[in-house]
Amino acid sequence: MKISCPKLVVDGELVRYEVSVTSEHLNTMKLFYELDKEHIEIVSDYADAALVGLLMPAMYYGEDIHLEGKVSENIYWNISFRLQKLLQIFIPSLSQINIYAKEIITRDESMQKGHECATGFSGGVDSFCTLADYFYNPLCPKSSKVTMLTFNNVGSHWGGKKGDELFLKGYNELLPAATKIGLPFVKIDSNLDEFYKNESELRFIKTLVMRNASVALLLQKGVRKFLHSSSHFYEHIAVNSNVQPITRTEPFIFRLLSSCDTMEILSIGSEYKRVEKIEIVSNIKESYKNLDVCTTEGAGKKNCSACIKCLRTLTALDVLGILELYKESFDLKTYKKNKNKFLGKVLARNNEFTNEIYELALKKKFAFPAMSYLYSVYYRLRYLIKKR
Ligand SMILES: [Zn+2]
Secondary structure: OEEOOOEEEEEOOEEEEEEEEEEOOOEEEEEEEEEEHHHHHHOOOOOHHHHHHHHHHHHHHOOOEEEEEEEEHHHHHHHHOHHHHHHHHHOOOOOOOOEEEEEEEOOOOOOOOOOEEEEEOOOOHHHHHHHHHHHHOOOOOHHHOOOEEEEEEOOOOOOHHHHHHHHHHHHHHHHHHHHHHOOOEEEEEEOHHHHHOOOHHHOHHHHHHHHHHHHHHHOOOOEEEEEEEOOOOHHHOOOOOOOOOHHHHHHHHHHHHOOOOOOEEEEEOOOOOHHHHHHHHOOOOHHHHHOOOOOOOOOOOOOOOOOHHHHHHHHHHHHHOOHHHHOOOOOHHHHHHHHHHHHHHHHHOOOHHHHHHHHHHHHOOOOOOHHHHHHHHHHHHHHHHHHO
């Protein structure tokens, strides 16, 4: 796989980072990342972003990478062997490949670092919790205080034309919340997903950490620190092919991609369990109208209030006694229809999240409705039969 020297092209109101990629398996394609021209000063012209974005497809096809642009010394050093080893543990069918770079840049203290501290903003519990600690908390050190929010399109929106539409829709829906929070909200579009070609081993859930890291490195000229909101509690961090998804390996991958002399990419928020995060987020009033936890297709601006993600959030809010605060982002009538059934699952305690809500309910002396006890008998039996 040959990756050309990155070019920054200004096209109307946009600036585009682009490279030509020549590959035996993918033919010749252009990889691009695109954002508003006003952010041009934070876009790096290094090949780091393209290298990180394309590493997993190249390993999947067993193609060595030949880079024509500049690459950061630490990134090159870590990607050449140790990061590949880690990715192979997670996906054993990936091959170890060689990386050839024409220009490896050693950075020293005299080279300027960016000033921004960025974090992705999806409106979800994890990203609001990051803001609670790294933006709203007056004790947060100045060097870690978030100054910029990002929203990217690297495959999380189902890909293709429909994915592009969902990406734009998602951004426009979150923009008022970002404006209210008072931070710039940078939209980064990309066709990176096309290089993953819907291959099962490269599907989004298995590769999203590397995809997101490529966007962080794209911004390394102006961003000194990139805070990535983790979804996992410390106990569930692991590098293991049996433990999905790849986000559980995040702290290790980001450490290897932090070229300490330029940019740090950090996985944060693992010190909290989900119910603890929900309680923290409930102190941010901007979350009341804008909390977005639902991934149900076509759910629109409001969360569907019936899927597992919605129900576990709503139940935690209910146990905390603050459900009404979120009446504008959820349909509480739909929740009430499903409440007893879901609380039955909580009482049957079959996974980490129902365990957490159950413990919270005990702590808060929450009164479970009688119907939920009946449902819990049914769910316990079902789980027992499944186990056999
Ligand atoms: Zn939902």
